[in-house]
Amino acid sequence: MKKIGVLTSGGDSPGMNAAIRAVVRKAIYHDVEVYGIKYGYYGLVTGDIEPMGIGSVGDIIHRGGTMLNTARCEEFLTPEGREKGVEMLKEHGIEGVVVIGGDGSFRGAEKLAELGVPTIGVPGTIDNDIPFTDYTIGFDTALNTVIDAIDKIRDTATSHERTYVVEVMGRDAGDIALWSGLADGAETILIPEASYEMEQVVDRLKRGNERGKKHSIIVLAEGVGSGPEVGQRIQDETGFETRVTVLGHIQRGGSPSAYDRVLASRLGAKAVELLLDGESGHMVGIQNNQVTYAGISEALAQAHSIDKTMYELSNQLSI
Numbered sequence: 001m002k003k004i005g006v007l008t009s010g011g012d013s014p015g016m017n018a019a020i021r022a023v024v025r026k027a028i029y030h031d032v033e034v035y036g037i038k039y040g041y042y043g044l045v046t047g048d049i050e051p052m053g054i055g056s057v058g059d060i061i062h063r064g065g066t067m068l069n070t071a072r073c074e075e076f077l078t079p080e081g082r083e084k085g086v087e088m089l090k091e092h093g094i095e096g097v098v099v100i101g102g103d104g105s106f107r108g109a110e111k112l113a114e115l116g117v118p119t120i121g122v123p124g125t126i127d128n129d130i131p132f133t134d135y136t137i138g139f140d141t142a143l144n145t146v147i148d149a150i151d152k153i154r155d156t157a158t159s160h161e162r163t164y165v166v167e168v169m170g171r172d173a174g175d176i177a178l179w180s181g182l183a184d185g186a187e188t189i190l191i192p193e194a195s196y197e198m199e200q201v202v203d204r205l206k207r208g209n210e211r212g213k214k215h216s217i218i219v220l221a222e223g224v225g226s227g228p229e230v231g232q233r234i235q236d237e238t239g240f241e242t243r244v245t246v247l248g249h250i251q252r253g254g255s256p257s258a259y260d261r262v263l264a265s266r267l268g269a270k271a272v273e274l275l276l277d278g279e280s281g282h283m284v285g286i287q288n289n290q291v292t293y294a295g296i297s298e299a300l301a302q303a304h305s306i307d308k309t310m311y312e313l314s315n316q317l318s319i
């Protein structure tokens with residue numbers, strides 16, 4: 001293999017740049033040329049593809065976002081669009097592709113591999129919802145952004161003796177809410193993977209108040225419901241003054257943490273190694289601090305699950 005392509009797709013995540021850098025430099029180290037495919041699968045279909053050199057990934061390891069840009073591409077969801085993409089790769093002489101992104105991006109990678117293009121997926125999403133990896137690139141940074149915000153909210157919650165609902169990202173996955181809630185001692189954590197009754201939330205808040213608790217933090221994953229609606233219900237049913245903060249896209253930006261930079265470097269390099277070893281249709285991951293790989297199709301077939309013991313622990317510690 002002498003020429004490979006790299007793209008980032010779907011929602012961006014801090015550390016994607018470090019992963020791109022690792023792919024480019026690892027490939028060049030092995031005398032393989034690298035092409036950057038811009039705007040994810042959109043650039044693949046439209047031929048927005050450019051050569052990348054050692055210098056093109058200089059000064060990006062510490063930057064959030066993705067220098068290759070990202071987009072969602074409807075056309076690539078069609079067989080015709082995918083054929084176009086494969087043709088573009090042939091035109092550029094690209095023999096293998098590294099796809100950095102989340103589950104939607106992995107679906108595209110699976111299709112590329114099925115069409116005979118050697119393809120390896122690198123898990124990059126703040127949601128931490130990809131099986132066969134303990135962490136996805138960007139999760140740690142997003143978590144630290146959330147924690148920084150909740151720490152600040154806690155200060156004002158304490159001063160004003162208020163109840164706070166903090167809505168965090170996670171349309172289908174509760175990892176950001178669970179980890180940040182545990183790390184910040186939230187009174188209640190509401191996630192898509194665990195059903196809840198508003199009655200229980202209200203009871204818990206009232207019991208805490210009776211014991212002298214003057215403020216409370218509820219971390220809500222966006223997939224469970226809207227922060228403002230949940231906040232209003234809590235205020236109506238408890239009578240406690242309640243405020244709501246929706247953290248939104250600040251969770252997706254910022255300089256990647258040391259952990260995410262190292263993870264991205266390790267996973268990006270492994271993806272290139274796999275391509276050079278003739279592998280395809282795999283995703284790389286980190287399990288027990290070892291870089292591993294598994295089938296993309298197997299990963300996509302598995303439903304995301306949270307660590308239930310962590311969820312129980314958060315309930316036990318926030319009594």
Ligand code: F6P
Pocket residue numbers: 011012125126127169170171172222252
């Ligand atoms: O990156 C994943 C994610 O942050 C989800 O948690 C969220 O629901 C989604 O992306 C929102 O993405 P966008 O606003 O770019 O459509």
